[in-house]
Amino acid sequence: MTINWFKYASPASFYFLAGRMIPYFSIAAIIFLIVGLYIAFFSAPTDFQQGEAYRIIFIHVPAAWMSMFLYVVMAFWAGIGLAFNTRLSSMVASAIAPTGAMFTFLALWTGAWWGKPMWGTWWVWDARLTSELILFFLYIGFMSLQAAIDDPRRADKAGAIIALVGVVNIPIIYFSVQWWNTLHQGASVSLIQSPKMATAMLSGMLIMALAVWMYSIVMILIRARLIILERERHTAWVSELKEGVLE
């Protein structure tokens, strides 16, 4: 039996595969969200230092993780599209950007609303906060640049260069709390140290992280399908789809 590894690299095959996967990821997102929010508000204990204010962590940390992770995935696919001229890779990169920007905004917003009661200020120009703000501008820059160029393939290439250059910002965000003296606390979860927080807090945070992960996959797949149709609207398979031949 031979497997055609490149089958889903074709926008048409991916369009149908994505359509079949969306319901499963949606259900997973809803289940993780319900369980995660239940733990966040009903099962996790009150923090001995921060009282109930720390409950912002259950949205802040998953959003911040997602903002960085999505950027790396976006830059990866944009880079693949640039290097190998694969149309679908670039379309997926474009589909990721708005969701990534949304989570970056959310990380900044929830950070401000957590900083105000704990630090006494909404915002400080310290390394962690500033580099995360730069990440937001990178997403916005990527999207604006692509929107400003009419030819989609040229827009892909220009976007890929911004995305790849901006990757340097990701380790800066991640290690900023170690490299500089910042107001922001250190990493909540580390691969080399045992967790510093209560089990319920940690599990709630990880389940919320899974929820935003599933949510992102759903949004990206839906948006990728729209981008595929937008760009492939003159092709035979889209015409067949419109006429119902492929149904």
Next chain:
Amino acid sequence: MKWESVSDFFAMGGYGLYVWGSYLVAVLCVIGEIIAIRIRRRTLYKHLGLRKRSILRGEK
């Protein structure tokens, strides 16, 4: 149950404004993204000259 009453829950130990200010905006972001996608889809379908929306779902 760790909360004594509904108002105790919403007060969040005095941090209600900050906790709910964060979660409310998270909900608004999600709703906003879904609305943006729906508008994009509607524009696309109009552009493709489709009347029946279900056709392009592509589920078999």
